[in-house]
Amino acid sequence: MSDLSFDIAHLLAGGLVLISLLMLYQDRLTALINVFAAQAVTLSLSVAWQAYVQQAPHLYVTAVIALAFKALAIPVALHRIIKRLGIHREIDQVVGVGPTMLAGIGLVALALVVMLGVTSEADRLAREDLAFALSVVLLGLLMMITRRNAVGLVVGFMSLENGLVLAAAGAKGMPLVVEISVAFSVLVAFIVIGVFLFRIRERFETVDVAALDRFRGGQG
Amino acid sequence: MTPLQILLAGAGALLGLAPAVVALGRSPGARALTYGGALTLCGLTGAVALLSLLGLASPTGDAVLPLGLPWVGARFHLDALSAAFLVVVNLGGAVASFYALGYGRHETEPQRVQPFYLAFLAGMNLVVLAADAFSFLIAWEVMSLASWALVVARHREAGNVRAGYVYLLMASFGALSLLLAFGLLAGPQGAYAFDAMRAHRAAGAVAALVLALAILGAGSKAGLVPLHVWLPLAHPAAPSHVSALMSGVMTKVAVYAFIRIVFDLAGPPDWWWSLPVLVLGGATTVMGVLQALMQQDLKRVLAFSTVENVGVVFIGLGLALAFRAAQLPAAAALSMTAALFHVFNHAAFKSLLFFGAGAVQEATGERDIERLGGLIQRMPQTALAFLGGSLAISALPPLNGFVSEWLTFQAILMSPRLEAWALKLLVPAVGALMALSAALAAACFVRVFGIVFLGRPRSAAAGGARETDLFCRTALLALAGICLVVGVLPGFVIDALAPAAEAAVGGRLPAQVSQPWLSIVPIAESRSSYNGILVLAFIAGSAGMCAAAIHQFASRQTRRGPAWDCGAPDPSPATQYTAASFAQPIRRVFATTLLAAREDVDMPQPGELRASRFQATIGDPIWRTLYAPIAWSVDLAAERLNRLQFLTIRLYLSLVFFALIGLLLVLALWT
Structure with a gap:
């Protein structure tokens, strides 16, 4: 593999991590969804580049799926949802931006240490790819626990899933079936959670998950 | 078909009948199908097992069914040991089914009992036949869960749900212990077939752990103290024919599991293996019989008495371990034969006693012995059979209970030949415990029989009792007959058990049937021998002569004398001796420390008008x-x-x- 192709793969995967960190920083839902769309575009570029480098045409399908569903369909739908719910201007953070960012940086470092330590025999590209993918997964999880709003949870979950697709694309010979099933499972989860949001809205006049906790007798 | 195939087909047919019975629901046809089918199948499999035990059919066999773990399959194996236990299981099953043909009529919700009854019988058969850990544990769980369902079949009665809960917990605990024991025996290669376990023996700490787990697993099912807590709750809760099976047969399946694991799979024992078994066996006999003496519930008395008898069996097994480790095959064979004989005997007389308790309960609606009495006039045949069972369980000659306990004592008397000093000292102590428990058992059954069947009725229900139906009476008298015949002619049973004992400990007793006058001579003529025919003849002769002498010489003249209380009794039944008062001396002597028995007297002050109160309470230190x-x-x-x-x-x-x-x-x- 030439240095150039490695550098480009590195750049795109690194970009994915960078955008994940950007997502942590967003405290408004509209901006958050836009950044998520940008991450999905980066993911699709990254997967397409992997398809080109590995000469695996089926990965182009994955790239197209990522672009169509995650970069277009889901963000558009989420924008509509938050407009209909009237929460597009709400500020949604539990932990402050500063600590969250510090934690995110720590997670990226942890992911790199773990992955580079474990995969010392794998080839260079796959190592970097897996390290970045784990970072994205961890950042997605971090976002899920620092958001109060259910839409934030959904976006965090899908960002996590972007990391999985990145890892799948980086590993040579991963069959397409898996990617499609993963993508569809995310889509299904999105639909389910979407329906769930509207149910919450009907009952509690809010999509704040704290309302659920109060309903169950917790302190929120 | 080979015997093993017939046996497997029989167990499979029992399982297969269960859905058919479910489909029939509450109809009387379901009862006939359940118990008639179980009677036929148990009779058939029991007969086949007996034939192969006696060597008339091929005594061993192997079968592998394509079920279970793919690399093991479901393996089944028939040898003398499993054949002996199959005879016990299926004899108990057949008689209980026959009894239930009549008794089952009283069942209010038969659909809760019948399917599980069949599955229970099938499970017990399959446990004894299984030859790999996987099928063994599956069959074991079928047996446990089916019996649990039978315990909670009458879940609306107070206490039954709790009994079922405690039973389920203990059964899960026991199954877990057995699972771990098999896991240790299988070793890191995961060799779950029994053949493979025999091929590489466990040693050292692993063998000790296997022994401990086998004691916990099999002991919790058999009712070894202190793992017995579920037994007196669960056995009385089930319908009586099921209680008989659980007490008489299921505890024996647990004994089988112990023998199979410790004697067969775990390999040649060390001498100290016998220590925990002997200590637990001795403690079990005494605690069981003491608790039995204190109880008022008839079926509970019987359940605690089961605990005692399991202790006797485990004493025999502990002795067999000790003698086998000391390379004394004849003594080991004697102990093992005694244990197996007691297994058979207890299955016979405990089933009989539970059937009798069931008949009493159906006739009077009472299980509290303080509210019974005088039943010998109203249920004479039941009373006769129950008396036979009581004599047998009290180990009185010429009945079967005497023979097996006598054999166990003969084995205990061999203990000076052991080398380990710990055993030289422990075995006589265990023998003393067993002697004490035998005496207490006799007291216990004097109390039960005397209060339930003699005297005057203590309640209206007991006064209005009717004799039970023909099926129940036949089953009762048949078992009483077995107790008598086996007691009079024990040599045949000992010879039949010889191959089973040999399979377990590698030695065998000399053939007994060829002894002159059908005596049994376990070791040598000079040491001890027993002749049941002679004892029976002596008892019959002396009793007959006494009766004749009284009839001959006693005066029929009417005599007049001053009235005293025994001549003109207070008509209230409360003036009779009660079960609690009978047990009081023993309660004061033994139970004050062992069972935390307390007596509280609340005496009113002079001038107060309230009645004084006396309250006797029994605690359970083990539970606490x-x-x-x-x-x-x-x-x-x-x-x-x-x-x-x-x-x-x-x-x-x-x-x-x-x-x-x-x-x-x-x-x-x-x-």
């Missing part, structure tokens, strides 16, 4: 010291962990997140 702390800590842990059920969504996600981070940190720091 062993089980209550466990239950308390489980409750505490459950209460603490319960908070995890009420966290927010974000906290749950955080838990996952931090667990993941923690694991990754470990990975990062480790490498």
Whole structure:
């Protein structure tokens, strides 16, 4: 593999991590969804580049799926949802931006240490790819626990899933079936959670998950 | 078909009948199908097992069915040991089914009993036939769960649900112990077939652990003290024919599991293996019979008496372990034969006694012996059979219970030949415990028979009792007949059990049937011998002569004398001797320390008009010291962990997140 192709793969995967960190920083839902769309575009570029480098045409399908569903369909739908719910201007953070960012940086470092330590025999590209993918997964999880709003949870979950697709694309010979099933499972989860949001809205006049906790007798 | 195939087909047919019975539901046809089918199948399989035990059919066989774990399959094996236990299981099953043909008519919700009854019988058969750990445990669980369902069949009666709960907990615990024992025996290669376990023996600490787990697993099912707590709750809760099977047969299947694991699979024993078995056996006999003496519930008395008899069996097994480790095959064979003989005997007379208790309960609606009495006039045949069972369980000659306990004592008397000093001292002590428990058992059954069947009725229900139906009476008298015949002619049984004992300990007793006058001579003529025919003839002769002499010489003249209370009794039945008063001396002597028995007298002050009160209470130190702390800590842990059920969504996600981070940190720091 030439240095150039490695550098480009590195750049795109690194970009994915960078955008994940950007997502942590967003405290408004509209901006958050836009950044998520940008991450999905980066993911699709990254997967397409992997398809080109590995000469695996089926990965182009994955790239197209990522672009169509995650970069277009889901963000558009989420924008509509938050407009209909009237929460597009709400500020949604539990932990402050500063600590969250510090934690995110720590997670990226942890992911790199773990992955580079474990995969010392794998080839260079796959190592970097897996390290970045784990970072994205961890950042997605971090976002899920620092958001109060259910839409934030959904976006965090899908960002996590972007990391999985990145890892799948980086590993040579991963069959397409898996990617499609993963993508569809995310889509299904999105639909389910979407329906769930509207149910919450009907009952509690809010999509704040704290309302659920109060309903169950917790302190929120 | 080979015998093993017939036996497997019989067990399979029992299982297959269950859905048919479910389909028939509550109709009387379902009862006839259940118990008639079970009677036929148990009779058939029992006969086949008996033939192969006697060597008339091929005594061994192997079968592998394509079920279960793919690399093991479901293996089944027939040898003399399993044949002996199959005879016990199917004799018990057949008689219980016959009894239930009549008794089952009283069942209010038969659809809760019949399918599980069939599955229970099939499970017990399959446990005894299984030859790999997987099929063994599956069959064991079928047996446990089916019997649990039978225990809670009458779940609306007070206490039965709790009995079922305690039973389920103990059964799970026992199954877990057996699972771990098999896991240790299988070794790292996962060789779950019994053949493979025999091929590479466990040794040292692993063997000790296997022994401990086998005691816990089989002992909890058999009712060894202190694992017996479920037994007196669960056995009385089930319908009486099921109680008979659980007490008479299922505990024996547990004994089989112990023999199979410890004698067969775990390999040649060390001398100290016998220590825990002997100590637990001795403690079990005494605690069981003492508890039995204190109880008022008829079926509970019988259940505790089962605990006692299991102790006797385990004493025999412990002696067999000790003698086998000391390379004394004849003594080991004697102990093992005594244990197996007692297994058979207890199955016979305990089934008989439970059937009798069931007949009494159906006739009077009472299980509290303080509210019974005088039943010998109203149920003479039941009373006769129950008397036979009581004599047998009290180990009186010429009945069968005497022979097996006598053989056990003969084995105990061989203990000076042992080399280990610990055993030289322990075995006589265990023998003393067993002698004490035999005497207490006799007291216990004098109390039961005397209060239930003699005297005057203590309640209206007992006064209006009617003799039970023909099926029940036939089953009762048949078992009483077995007790008598086996007691008079024990040599045949000992010879039939010889191959089973040989399979377990590698030695065999000399053939008994060829002894002159059908005596039994377990070791040598000079040491001891017993002739049942002679004893029977002596008892019959002396009793007959006494009766004749009284009839001949006693005066029929009417005599007049001053009235005293025994001549003109107070008509109230409360003036009779009661079960509690009969047990009082023993309660004061033994139970004050062992069972924390207390007597409280509340005497009114002079001038007060209220009645004085006397209250006797029985505690259960084992429950208080062993089980209550466990239950308390489980409750505490459950209460603490319960908070995890009420966290927010974000906290749950955080838990996952931090667990993941923690694991990754470990990975990062480790490498």
